[in-house]
Amino acid sequence: MASPATPSCYWITGLPAAGKTTLGRALVSELTKRQLQSFLLDGDELRRGLSADLGLSDKDRAENIRRAGEVARLMASARIRVVCAFVSPFAADRQRVRALFPHGAFAEIYLSTPLDVCAGRDPKGLYAKARRGEISALTGFDAPYEVPAAPEFEFDTSRTSVDDMLVRILGREA
Template sequence: MEKAVNNVVWQQYSITKEHRQQLNKHKSFVVWFTGLSASGKSTLSNALECKLHEMGIRTYLLDGDNVRQGLCKDLGFSEEDRKENIRRIAEVAKLFVDAGIVVITAFISPYRADREMARRLFKPGEFIEVYVKCPLHECERRDPKGLYRKARSGKISNFTGITAPYEEPEQPEIIVDTHKSNVEDAVERIISYLKTIKKD
């Protein structure tokens, strides 16, 4: 059967990403938070969005659990489904960046290949990978949703860090060790990095 994409032609429009960035008075890009469950991705991404909002930056936050209640509610947690989950999120993030918006994503995104696939959708400098680093034992100690306990008891399968792998980023733009630094310091570090992008 012939794929639909073979009969689809990209439609060009007059208003471009650059026009939208000029209107918003800032560049657009994606800040991609990755890390184990309970490492602090959602907390940091929320704090970062609040700070950027205060600065007059147009943002949108895509959170793993929230997206799985709509766009990705048909997906499970197998390696194949995780790959498709990240593919969808990356494509949505690309649309937001094209709209001139700073998009923040908070997803475990455990596989390097999937994160690299996402990165390749963007121009150089538009994909900022933030590795939210935290030891597994600390994530288990926090366990705000009780997921690690369920995974250890066998109630959850394919759980990252327990029965499924997490592949650490090899060259992320930013590493935030939430076991050693607080939210405010981490956000300031990220903001400092983003300011260098705005000047380019």
């Protein structure tokens, strides 16, 4: 793993359209600039392959996050910093992933972008579909999101730029 003094896993959690993928890509790009090997594990991508058999029930979400955590742990053991972008709505699932890493090696980044902002962005039209009753179990709309109790970082992306988040998150990186 990377030195326990700096995170080897950055875990980005928040509602759909909170800005997880955007921040994740920017983090990987900045780590690359700093010549640190890194990889973005994104919920959308995992669900196209490794988790293609899973749906959006609470049980399937738990299994999805378990798989993501195990992949992140393997990558970290190869000294690759892993940036994970998952809705990951349940505190217990996130805690299980945290427990896979040494103290200080896991940084939870909670994007607290308000629901109305996420629903206004709605790049995939999910909130509109949920309002029309075409889909159900949309996190934040008719499925729960458990707010992290003690994340290492918390940002509302309607008030914080990507650059400002990067400075706050990577300030400690050499």
